Amino acid sequence: MNLAFAQYYRYQGRNDLRRGFIEKALRINNSSIPAILELAVLSAEEGKIADAEKALEKAALISPDGLTLIKKRAEIHYALSFRGFGQSQLEKARHYYRSYIYAAGDDPVALSDLIHIEYLLGHSFEAKKLSDRLADSSYGQRRPILFANIAEANGDITSLVNYLQLACEQRSMPLSCFRFEEVLIHNDQNRSLALHRLNRMKVRIEEAKRRRARNRTDLEDLHLKRAVELNSEDPNLRRQILERFRKDGAFEDYIKLLLQLRQDEPNEHKWNIRLSEALRLKSKYLPYRIGLDESEYRRRSQKILVFDLQPNQTMMQHYREPSLVAYSLSNFI
Numbered sequence: 001m002n003l004a005f006a007q008y009y010r011y012q013g014r015n016d017l018r019r020g021f022i023e024k025a026l027r028i029n030n031s032s033i034p035a036i037l038e039l040a041v042l043s044a045e046e047g048k049i050a051d052a053e054k055a056l057e058k059a060a061l062i063s064p065d066g067l068t069l070i071k072k073r074a075e076i077h078y079a080l081s082f083r084g085f086g087q088s089q090l091e092k093a094r095h096y097y098r099s100y101i102y103a104a105g106d107d108p109v110a111l112s113d114l115i116h117i118e119y120l121l122g123h124s125f126e127a128k129k130l131s132d133r134l135a136d137s138s139y140g141q142r143r144p145i146l147f148a149n150i151a152e153a154n155g156d157i158t159s160l161v162n163y164l165q166l167a168c169e170q171r172s173m174p175l176s177c178f179r180f181e182e183v184l185i186h187n188d189q190n191r192s193l194a195l196h197r198l199n200r201m202k203v204r205i206e207e208a209k210r211r212r213a214r215n216r217t218d219l220e221d222l223h224l225k226r227a228v229e230l231n232s233e234d235p236n237l238r239r240q241i242l243e244r245f246r247k248d249g250a251f252e253d254y255i256k257l258l259l260q261l262r263q264d265e266p267n268e269h270k271w272n273i274r275l276s277e278a279l280r281l282k283s284k285y286l287p288y289r290i291g292l293d294e295s296e297y298r299r300r301s302q303k304i305l306v307f308d309l310q311p312n313q314t315m316m317q318h319y320r321e322p323s324l325v326a327y328s329l330s331n332f333i
Helices: 002-010 015-028 033-045 047-062 067-106 107-118 124-132 144-153 157-170 178-187 194-213 215-230 233-247 253-266 269-281 313-318 324-333
Strands: none
Touching: 002 124, 015 033, 015 067, 033 047, 033 067, 047 067, 047 178, 107 144, 107 194, 107 269, 124 144, 144 157, 178 194, 178 215, 194 215, 215 233, 233 253, 253 269
16 A cells, blocks of 8 residues: 555655655565665656665565566666766666566567667667567557667668658657658658658648648748658649749749749740749849840840849949940849
8 A cells, every 4th residue: 555655646746755655665564575666766766876776786685586676677777867877877777678688588668678778878780680679569669769760870761761750640759750851851862752752742731721721821831831842843832832922922932932943944934924023023132143145135034043132232333334234134124
């Protein structure tokens, strides 16, 4: 009963009352292994390493089940490593977990913790070897971020993508989907991840539609821009974004996308027309740097390619042919 109350106050965060019930249980039975281990756990949580070690040593002298005690020691040192006691506790946890697994076999829980410890200690290759032993268990699905980190450390892009996709679907961490997309964008040189990028683009578009329905236009923009990053070659999506920029008055984004479309589709004269119309409406954005072939600029005005969206009048002083510049601008704008 005393240990039951101790467990209750553990979840309530009342370590003062919890310690009182543990000590009461030990006064009744000084050799109670559950009470001694509970005291070791409490001492570890409070950062009292010496007290935790003392309780564990006492349990080791009493316990007939050495394996259970070894596992408990590993778990306590593992927990201590997250409370500011760092590498020394990780090394001890690693020692006890390896001893336990060697004697008891591949316990998935212990093996999963050991994989994390090896990764935290910088032993990514060893972590990968251990993770292969968990291939048939569900622990890869329970800790996808960990296994994604191991895959990334070992340069295994396929596993990295698979685990990050799983983490994204599970919402394992707030930025897991963003990280998944970053991996897709930056590791698709041979277009082997094109299908993944297309699927994520569709998800982003659906999210944008939902945000639009809720009148959350700021988040709609975020999802649409991300969709373009994921699949910038999709012509329908780029036109959709372009129209959105126009309606929202996002002039600079509108101009930049028009310039990109004109560069990617040089035979589509409509991009020249829309660019000309846009610049006519915003006369303060005058181009100061003109990529112009002087012999052909009258016949091929589309060669005016580069515009600076932060106007700076002093930058125009380097021109020694003001009439030529004025003529080309007046005809273009």
